[in-house]
Amino acid sequence: MEKFQYDYPHPALTVDCVTFGFDGGEMKILLVKRGIDPFLEKWALPGGFVNIDEDLESCASRVLEKECGIKEVYQEQLYTFGKVGRDPRERVVSVSYMALVRTDDYALLVGNLELSVQWFPISEVKDLAFDHEEILKVALKRLRGKIRYQPVGFELLNEKFTMPELQTLYETILGKSLDRRNFYKKILATELLIKTNEKKSGGAHKAANYYQFDHNKYQELTESGINLEF
Amino acid sequence: MEKFQYDYPHPALTVDCVTFGFDGGEMKILLVKRGIDPFLEKWALPGGFVNIDEDLESCASRVLEKECGIKEVYQEQLYTFGKVGRDPRERVVSVSYMALVRTDDYALLVGNLELSVQWFPISEVKDLAFDHEEILKVALKRLRGKIRYQPVGFELLNEKFTMPELQTLYETILGKSLDRRNFYKKILATELLIKTNEKKSGGAHKAANYYQFDHNKYQELTESGINLEF
The missing domain is CATH 1.10.10.10 (Winged helix-like DNA-binding domain superfamily/Winged helix DNA-binding domain)
Structure with a gap:
């Protein structure tokens, strides 16, 4: 297998997508059940590694489409999570994106590497993979701040x-x-x-x-x- | 020289620091004159590569201290700039941080790799290295938005x-x-x-x-x- 070499260590870069969905009654969050390690079978925000020739926004669009079947959603950059040790594999820094949609505008489609994709009421979310509960918390805070102004x-x-x-x-x-x-x-x-x-x-x-x-x-x-x- | 190997290409990760300084009359921005390629001798935001075992905020603190002699400033994460091609060396994604200080609270000290460090009136800023003018523009927009609420x-x-x-x-x-x-x-x-x-x-x-x-x-x-x- 080809190896990629650098003179000093490089972190890996991912994008994670926080997609809030309103169904007329309740605010929900889009989660995928992981089909690979680490955190196999845990629920997580849809996310993936950024390709070396791919802009961050394009990666966010690709992730939502590939893992959830959701296309053409405007996603706004939320925050970058880079704490050492947040991923057990290697140093991974994640740029998170946030969107707010109507759940009934989209039909969900499970990606190849996921076991399931589903809207969850925010109050029922627990035990997510990685630091995704923290990402969700930051996103909720941003959303609640935004609707005030x-x-x-x-x-x-x-x-x-x-x-x-x-x-x-x-x-x-x-x-x-x-x-x-x-x-x-x-x-x-x-x-x-x-x-x-x-x-x-x-x-x-x-x-x-x-x-x-x-x-x-x-x-x-x-x-x-x-x-x-x- | 030791090489670091990965199975797929990794971007490099930097932090860039937007430090606004108020001197009682005017809003200024802290810039360094680059002493190395690329953009040798151009003015730029203080910035540097994130160490593999270093949190993003720690990197932002280290950069301001090492390049400008400025310590213990609260920096807030602004935005992550990741456009393909924004750095001529390799794929570099930059997490920007922003701070607002009184210029006379700090004595500036030039770092080893910089030729100079200086407060510039914002209206006089032009021709910065990389996409730093865009980063500054986003920071100014954020700051102007913030003081409204x-x-x-x-x-x-x-x-x-x-x-x-x-x-x-x-x-x-x-x-x-x-x-x-x-x-x-x-x-x-x-x-x-x-x-x-x-x-x-x-x-x-x-x-x-x-x-x-x-x-x-x-x-x-x-x-x-x-x-x-x-």
Whole structure:
């Protein structure tokens, strides 16, 4: 087998992908069950070694497609994890990427080296391979920080949605219940929403109004930032 | 010479340090003049290869100390730059770190492999080695974003400071002039400042009041976030 030689030791470089999925009710995380050592049969974030002629973003796209069947997702760089000893094989530094999608926009496909691929409710995640629980923790913190100063929901909700649906999205990201009145007041104050004439029918409760995002305002607040503290 | 062998090609890993320095008037950036190829005699961000048994943060600390004589600075991870071809020697992926200090808190010391080390006004930076202008651009964007939703200035100003001094700090970070009245109004509305009984004497203008930060409020807003749009 050909060997690659260097004058001084080189670390290996991987990419790990944190993909949050919203299914209308709950925030989930995409995990693969490892089919190879180390951590055989453990659940892990999808990840892989960066090819020597491959950009980091391309590697992140390749990993999600090859291991999970998920294509064309915008992934943003999250953080680089490089602690000595985080991988039992050799020194491995991992650049993590993060995405937020609707789970029902994608059909999952298991890769050749994985035993399984699945969306997990975040609250049920435990005992992941490597330092992936730490990576997930950093990603959740980033996501929770982001929704305080950027609008969220445009790609995650239907074009028309009710206030309870929007509140559910915020609650599942923040991992806590929010007071309904306070939430409505703060969200309406941002002027992000346009009330439509339609109402959601059915159910035991009073019919809820459908809203949609004001696209210009959404864009404007994405750039200028908001401050939503719940 | 000993060679290090791997079954597949490995990238090299470096750390580059973006150190912003405030001198009371202007925002500066710390650069070194390279004493080795490639980019011999070009100005660059301080940087170096990560040792195989060294954590990324330790490498960032070592680089600043060895190349610039600067010790014990809190550096926060900024972004990882990994584009194929960004280094003419081999595939090199660089994890960048960012810090914000007072220039007069440090005496600069040139490292063995550098020809010079110097604070440069950001507006005068040009023609840097590698993709360091891009790294600097990303760092400036991050810094400008941060001061919109986090208090800034505690480590950069004297314990007591005037409003014009605080405004100068914001202006040099943002790279633009701010309207005095509007700035005062927004800063005072954050309740970050406590007015002291002292005034700055001398100068052609009316004596300016000294302020200091309300430490509890500063801490609280660092955690909860603010929204200062200028």
